Amino acid sequence: MMAAEPSSPSATASAAADDLETLALDSSHSSPAAATDPLLRPPSSSSPNGTAATRHEPFVIDDFLDDDEDNEEDDDHAPPPLPAPAAAANGGAGPEFSRITVSDPKKHAEPVSGAAGVIPGSGSYFSYLVTTRLADGAAEVRVRRRFRDVVALADRLAAAHRGLFVPARPDKSLVEGQVMQRHDFVSQRCTALQRYLRRLAAHPVVGRSPDLRTFLTEPGAIAAFQGEAPRHWTTTVNAAIPTAPAKAGRDLFGMFKDLKQTVVNGLVATKPPPVEEETDTEFLSHKSRLEDLQQQLTTTSQQAESLVKAQDDLRTTTAHLGMTLIKLAKFEREQATCNSERRRAGVIQHFANSVVKFSRSQAKLNSEVVQQLDTIHEYLETMISVNHAFTDRSNALQHVQSLSADLFFLHTRAGRLESVSSRGIGQEWTRYQKIEGLKETISTREGVKNQALREYESIKENNMTEIKRFDKDRRRDLIEMLKGFVVNQVSYSDHFANMWGKVAEETKVYANRSN
Numbered sequence: 001m002m003a004a005e006p007s008s009p010s011a012t013a014s015a016a017a018d019d020l021e022t023l024a025l026d027s028s029h030s031s032p033a034a035a036t037d038p039l040l041r042p043p044s045s046s047s048p049n050g051t052a053a054t055r056h057e058p059f060v061i062d063d064f065l066d067d068d069e070d071n072e073e074d075d076d077h078a079p080p081p082l083p084a085p086a087a088a089a090n091g092g093a094g095p096e097f098s099r100i101t102v103s104d105p106k107k108h109a110e111p112v113s114g115a116a117g118v119i120p121g122s123g124s125y126f127s128y129l130v131t132t133r134l135a136d137g138a139a140e141v142r143v144r145r146r147f148r149d150v151v152a153l154a155d156r157l158a159a160a161h162r163g164l165f166v167p168a169r170p171d172k173s174l175v176e177g178q179v180m181q182r183h184d185f186v187s188q189r190c191t192a193l194q195r196y197l198r199r200l201a202a203h204p205v206v207g208r209s210p211d212l213r214t215f216l217t218e219p220g221a222i223a224a225f226q227g228e229a230p231r232h233w234t235t236t237v238n239a240a241i242p243t244a245p246a247k248a249g250r251d252l253f254g255m256f257k258d259l260k261q262t263v264v265n266g267l268v269a270t271k272p273p274p275v276e277e278e279t280d281t282e283f284l285s286h287k288s289r290l291e292d293l294q295q296q297l298t299t300t301s302q303q304a305e306s307l308v309k310a311q312d313d314l315r316t317t318t319a320h321l322g323m324t325l326i327k328l329a330k331f332e333r334e335q336a337t338c339n340s341e342r343r344r345a346g347v348i349q350h351f352a353n354s355v356v357k358f359s360r361s362q363a364k365l366n367s368e369v370v371q372q373l374d375t376i377h378e379y380l381e382t383m384i385s386v387n388h389a390f391t392d393r394s395n396a397l398q399h400v401q402s403l404s405a406d407l408f409f410l411h412t413r414a415g416r417l418e419s420v421s422s423r424g425i426g427q428e429w430t431r432y433q434k435i436e437g438l439k440e441t442i443s444t445r446e447g448v449k450n451q452a453l454r455e456y457e458s459i460k461e462n463n464m465t466e467i468k469r470f471d472k473d474r475r476r477d478l479i480e481m482l483k484g485f486v487v488n489q490v491s492y493s494d495h496f497a498n499m500w501g502k503v504a505e506e507t508k509v510y511a512n513r514s515n
Helices: 015-019 085-089 114-118 147-160 183-202 210-217 254-269 281-335 339-419 425-514
Strands: 097-109 124-134 141-146
Touching (some): 124 210, 147 183, 147 210, 339 425
Antiparallel strands (some): 097 124
C-alpha cells in the first residue's frame, strides 16, 4: 500500500506577513546565508502524526528587511477577494469585479480585399466570450469581444492613466492569420486575455476605470472604442505572455523561455527618449533600484528554469527506470521455476510500481512548482509596465522642455522686435502687429506649457504612488511564494520518505541475507 498523495499547500497569508517589509535588493543588507536564507529556515510544518502541515506558519525573514521601513502600518496589506494588490493600494476598498473569465472562442468571416486577401486566415477573426461577475453580487454579464477591442482598451487605459503601472496587453502576432488556425494558439490567447483582464481589474485605479467597466459590461460593439487613431505620445508594447496550463514533459518550463524573450523585446521597445535632465533625486534612486530588481528577476527566472528542467529530467529518468523494472519483473516471473524466484519477481514488480508512482508524484510536484514560481514571471512582466510609466514621465518632461525652448525663442523674437525702431508709420504698424501676434502666441503657448506641467506633475505623483504600492505588493507576494514553495517541498519530501520507507521495510529481508 502506497502513501497517499500530499495535498497542495494553502497560499493563505498569515497575520505575521503583515509585519514584513520590502525585500532588500542590495546583497550588503543580508547576513550570511546560513542565518538568513528562508529556504534554510522554513516554518514549522510538522503535525503530531508526522505528516507535513499545509498551513503556512509565521515565516522568519527579519534579516531580509530594510531597516528604514520597520515602522510601516500593518493595515495596508489585507487581501481582498480578487488579487490582493488592488485593495492594498486602494485604502481597503475591494475591486468592482469579483471574477472574470474568457472562454468560447468563435471564428467569424470578415471580407478582405486587395493583397491582404491572399494571406491564409486573413479573412476571418475570433471573438471571445468575456464573463464578468460584479462584486456587488449582481448577475453575471456576458459580452463578446475580439482582439481589436482589447487593443483599443489598452490604448485608452494608457492614455487615461499615464504614469501608472498599467498591465501590458497580450501580444498580437504578426502572422496571426496563419497561427490562428491552430487550436492551441486560440486556447493560449483565451488564457492570456483572461490573465490580462484580471490584472487590470486587480489594479486599484485602472480596475475602477469607466473604460474597463464599459469593455466588460457593455453588450454589442463599443461605440466609444470605434475609429480611434493611435496615440503617438505613448508607447504600448505587447508584453503579456499567453500562459497555457502546465503540460507533462518539457512543456513545464517552456513558459520560462517564452517569457524571457517577450520581456526582452518589450523592454527594448520601451527605452525612454533622451531627456536633458531629471532632478528628482528620490525618483532617480527608485528608478535605479528597480533597474537592479529587473536584473535580479531576470537572473532568478533563469535559475527557476534550470530548477524545473532538472526536476523534469529526474521525473523522466525515474519513469523510464520504473518501466524497465516492470519488464524485468515480467521476465523473471515468466522464467521462474520455483517459489523463491516467483517471490523475487513479485518484489521487483512492487519496487517498479513504487518507482512509477514516485515519477507521477514528481510530475505533480513539478506542476505545482511552476505555478508557485510564476510569481517571478508576473513581476518580471510587471517591469515592462514600470518602464512604460517611466517612459510616460520622460515623454512629459521632454514635452515641457520643448515648450520651454519654444517660449524662449518667441520671447527673444518679441524682444528684438520691440528694440528695433521703425522708420515710418507703415513699418511701425507692421512691427506692432507682429509684436501683438507674438504676444498672443506666447500667451497660448504659456497655457499649453502650464497644462503640460500639470500633466507632468500628475505623472510624477502617479509614479511615486505606484512605486510604493509595487514595493508593498512585491514584499507580500514574494514571501508567500517562498513560504508556499518551502511547505510544498516539505510535504512531498515527507511523502517520498514514507513511500521509500515502506519499500525498504518490505525488502529488508534481502538486505539481511546479503549481510
